[in-house]
Amino acid sequence: MNDKIIALFEEKKINKRQLAKLSGLQYTTVNEILNRKQQINSCSGRTLMKLAAFFDVHIEELLDPFPILENVEGRYNEVDYIWRDAGDNMELVVEVDGETYHRVMERSYIIPENFKYAPIFAKMEIDLLLEELEIRKLAEEFKNGKISSET
Known part of the structure; x- marks a missing residue:
């Protein structure tokens, strides 16, 4: 700092x-x-x-850009999120179906000039997380025989 x-x-x-x-x-x-x-x-x-x-x-x-985003909250696609300071990075904390996920963004992405884009960064990360969760769910169903490779 x-x-x-x-x-x-x-x-x-x-x-x-x-x-x-x-x-x-x-x-x-x-x-x-x-x-x-x-x-x-x-x-x-x-x-x-x-x-x-x-x-x-x-x-x-003069300012360090990260505390500017700290505790900024939002909601996207019925998912709540909040930005947290994570030392050298910024962390997007997301809750989906009662589970908490942490998405780390590199310091270089969040600078004062990009502050207005923070909701877009959050949306992109949430979309990626939701896709990952869907893939995990499908993989688990496939593993358990609930779906086949022909489905």
Whole structure:
């Protein structure tokens, strides 16, 4: 976490006290962010605006994209889902017929620019899961002799 702000800080080749003074922030705030004790995504709007102005970037460029999706819920094809943070990845938790399934999406797919596509990602993953479950069901029926290869 805070990788983007740390990278911007390191590019400036200044120390934490200089960043605090030049951005108008308290040293303790800067220190906690750069030491990863304070997550950038939970900083106040004022802190984010000051940092974005100092580094000459948009606020969203400072943020880690995954917590944005965390706990976003939806329903598709009569299936409920919720997004969960899974460290380096994002996890789509889906419940089908009382069973819970976890679909992991790579970090590169879910970035702020793609946030609006999260429901589409969820729908694609749910469609794939439902197909997999149908194939498993058919394979089990075939294995148990309930259907034949001629069916």
